[in-house]
Amino acid sequence: MVRLSMSAICVLIFIGDIAKADNNFLTGANDIIAVVDEDGDIKASPFNVQFGKKDIWLPRSGHVVSLEVNEKDVPVGMVLDNEGQAYFPTLKSDGSSNRQYRFWSALLGMGNPSPKHRTNSATSSQLSRFGLQMGSNPILYRVTTSSGSIVTTSAVIHLMNNTAKLVVSDIDGTVTRSNIRGMILPALGLSDWKHEGVVELYRKIANQGYQIVYLTNRAIGQSDMTREYIYSLAETPFEMPRGPVLLQVESLLGAFQTEVIKGQPEVNKIAALSRVKGLFPENPFFSGFGNKAWDILAYKALNINPDMIFNVGEDSILISEGTGIPTNYTNLIDRVSFMYPLLDV
Numbered sequence: 001m002v003r004l005s006m007s008a009i010c011v012l013i014f015i016g017d018i019a020k021a022d023n024n025f026l027t028g029a030n031d032i033i034a035v036v037d038e039d040g041d042i043k044a045s046p047f048n049v050q051f052g053k054k055d056i057w058l059p060r061s062g063h064v065v066s067l068e069v070n071e072k073d074v075p076v077g078m079v080l081d082n083e084g085q086a087y088f089p090t091l092k093s094d095g096s097s098n099r100q101y102r103f104w105s106a107l108l109g110m111g112n113p114s115p116k117h118r119t120n121s122a123t124s125s126q127l128s129r130f131g132l133q134m135g136s137n138p139i140l141y142r143v144t145t146s147s148g149s150i151v152t153t154s155a156v157i158h159l160m161n162n163t164a165k166l167v168v169s170d171i172d173g174t175v176t177r178s179n180i181r182g183m184i185l186p187a188l189g190l191s192d193w194k195h196e197g198v199v200e201l202y203r204k205i206a207n208q209g210y211q212i213v214y215l216t217n218r219a220i221g222q223s224d225m226t227r228e229y230i231y232s233l234a235e236t237p238f239e240m241p242r243g244p245v246l247l248q249v250e251s252l253l254g255a256f257q258t259e260v261i262k263g264q265p266e267v268n269k270i271a272a273l274s275r276v277k278g279l280f281p282e283n284p285f286f287s288g289f290g291n292k293a294w295d296i297l298a299y300k301a302l303n304i305n306p307d308m309i310f311n312v313g314e315d316s317i318l319i320s321e322g323t324g325i326p327t328n329y330t331n332l333i334d335r336v337s338f339m340y341p342l343l344d345v
Contacts, residue, residue, distance in 0.1 A: 024084045026052040026221025029141060029155040031244040033213070034132060035279040037162050042127040043279045044157070045272075046120040048249045049078065049086035049141050050220050055151040056143065060084040068140040069130045069157065076126045078141070079118075085249075086141065087118040088126070132159045136242060155223065158244050164211050165286040165343060168273065168299065169202070171216040171226065173291035174312045175233070195316045197329025199235040204336045206241035209343030210286060213276070214245045215269060223247055246272055269298040277302060287340070289318075296321055308339070 027050060034044040051060060065078035065086045078086040130137070137157040144150050169175060176194050202212055218226055226245055233240045248268050277283060287308040288299035299309045299321075306322030310332075313319070319326050332339070 024050050024052050024221065025054050026050075026219070027055045027084075027151065027153045028052075028219075028221045028223035028247070029139075029153050030220060030223065030246050030249070031155045031227075032139070032157040033244050033276050033279065034127065034137075034157050034159045035162050035164070036134075036159060037281075041124050042132065042159070043124060044122055044127055045244075045246075045275055045279065047078070047086065047088070047122060048120060048220060049153065049155075050249070051080055051084040051086070051141075051143055051151060051153065052221055053084070056080075056084065056145055058145060058147065063143050063145065066142045066144075067130075068142065069132070070137050071140075072131060074130050076122070076129055080143070081118070085120075087120055088122060090117050090119055130157070132157060134159050134161075153224075156242075156244070158211070160211060161345075162280050164280075164284055164345075165209070166213050166276070166284045167202075167205055167210045167286055167340075168213045168215055168288040168304075170290040170292070170295050171214055171218070171230065173314070174289050174295070175214075175230070177314050177316070194233055195312065195329065197235070197316070197333060199233050199240050200238045201329050201333050201336070203238040203241050204333060205287075205340050206243075208336065208340045209345040210340055212241050212243035214243055215272065216246070217248050217268065220247045220249050269294070270301045273298060273302050 029050070030046070030048040032044050032047060034042050036042050049065065051063070051065075053060075056063065059082070060080045061082040063080040065080060067074050067076055067078065076088075078088055080086055135158070137159060138154060139157050140152055140154045142150060142152045174195075175198055206212055214226075214230055216226065223245065226247060230240055230245065231242065273285070277285065283303055285299070285302050285304045287310075288295070288302075288304050289310050289312055290296055290299065291312045291314075296309055296311055300306065307320055309321035310318040310327075311321060317326050317328060318332065
């Protein structure tokens, strides 16, 4: 027993150590929430983009990232750092980048600028060049490596008014019936491990004018798989509503370390939601669905009405954080128009 316990401890320590290293093997990108005010100025959540070692085996620092929005090239570029994370250089006032990739600088770790010369937030001036339209705007990130290969990853910029109301939902254990099986079974092609009624409920909430935001502690390299899973869910005649999918900006091992070893995933969720909240003149969060104590903690930290925060059990029973009263999807579906009043959008 002692030997087994020590082995388990050693494994956790090993995972914790390597999670600190550059383990960004996969490529992916978060969706972006963009908000336009009455004057037409646009603000947006961070452009979190990662190009992993699987796709760019060369040292990644200094590679230029070209952007395409709504199938049109835009005159705004990003650059990769040593870990494959993209950033906007802040030295050029026009938002463009004339950086050139230098292999030896990248190999020796000399390609990263100082923090004050980089950001993952686009300025209002840069966003004005994207040609954004209200609703969904597909964005493509493209890197041409020094070997001539082209690597791409995609996401969606969701442009909305600054009066929009958001409903936040965790994915694993909330949309799915289990945290672990909800991640593994879809990867094996078994994609129906969900709560019965969740698709109809979310679709009817969206039909009332609310924007669903999917927030998860999955690593950003799983972005494509996660979007495909969410949008594959259906309950005839209802389909899952489209909405921003926000993942953790860490490697797969880093995400595991945050949720399993450190046990503090609410820190990342609160940070991500706070950035979104700062885009609006008033708190946009109307309701939240989660299945863990840290989900509920994050939603309460964002001042969501406790009566509209629901803790989802594996048995598909939902408990209101405010009232403590258990309910189910059928009951919530029947009361959607009362609980989520129709918005003028």
